[in-house]
Amino acid sequence: MSVFDKAKDKAEQAIGTAKEKLGEKTGNQDMANSGRADQTEGEAKEAGHDLRDRAEGAVQGLKDKFNK
Template identity: 60%
Template sequence: MSAFDKAKDKAEQLIGKGKEKLGQATDNEEMEAAGKRDQLKGEVKEAGHDIRDKAAGAAKDAKDSLRDDK
C-alpha cells in the first residue's frame, strides 16, 4: 500500500472520530452515526489494502522461489 493510501485511510478514520465526538457533544445522533460510518469505512479500506499487500508479497515470494529452483 502506498503511503498516500495509508494516510488517506487514517485521515478518514480521524475525521470520523471527530464527527463522532462532535455529534456526542452536540447531542446530534446523525452526526455521531456518520462519524462511526466514516471510521469504519477507513478501517475497511485499510484492511483491504493490507490484504492486497500481503497477497502481492506472497506472490512475489512464490515467484522468487520458482526462480531459485531453476
C-alpha cells in the same frame, strides 16, 4: 500499501472520530452515526489494502522461489 493510501485511510478514521465526538457533544445523533460509519469505512479500506499487500508479497515470494 502506498503511504498515500495509508494516510488517506487514517485521515478518514480521524475525521470520523471527530465527527462522532462533535455529534455526541451537540446531541446530533446523525453526525455521530456518520462519524462512526466513516471510521468503519477507513478501517475496512486499511484492512483491504493490508490484505492486498500481503497477497502481493506472497505471489512475489512464490515467483522468487520458482525463478531460482
